Amino acid sequence: MHEFVRxxxxxxxNSKRPQxxxxxxxSLTLEAAEVLEHLQWRDEIxxxxxxxxxxxxxxxxxLxxxxxxxxxxxxxVHAKLRKNANRVWDEPAQ
Structure with a gap:
């Protein structure tokens, strides 16, 4: 990746595309939006x-x-998984 960018x-x-x-x-956000475009108006790739x-x-x-x-x-990622291990997203129904 770095070799390509260099x-x-x-x-x-003086780059026109400063990293x-x-x-x-x-750029990450724009590329993620392009991922969404592949699923816009459909459920399959x-x-x-x-x-x-x-x-x-x-x-x-x-990266x-x-x-x-x-x-x-x-x-x-390991730290986030450890943190999430103790989280509760859905409360039990009352």
Whole structure:
């Protein structure tokens, strides 16, 4: 991922696509919206190749955002799972 971004010059100070946390978060959100477009007005995936590409885009932006903000995603996921283990989302019916 970093090799690709560097090869495009996007890590350079004068880049037209600066890879800042803000810009990466925006790009992540836009790519996630493109995932939703594949399910708009239908319940199944029509083009598996396009679907896979959109999911890959989301993952790549997430990985880059985590890396550029010094977040270890594996550790963050484990911590979140531990925290969620004790949460209750649905209260029992009265």
């Amino acid at each position: 090869s495009k010059g996007w890590y350079e100070a 800042t946390p803000r810009n990466l978060a925006i 029509v083009d598996q190749t396009e679907w896979q590409g959109e999911l890959a885009d989301v993952l790549l932006y997430l 880059q955002l985590a890396d550029t903000t010094n977040v270890n995603l594996v550790e963050a």
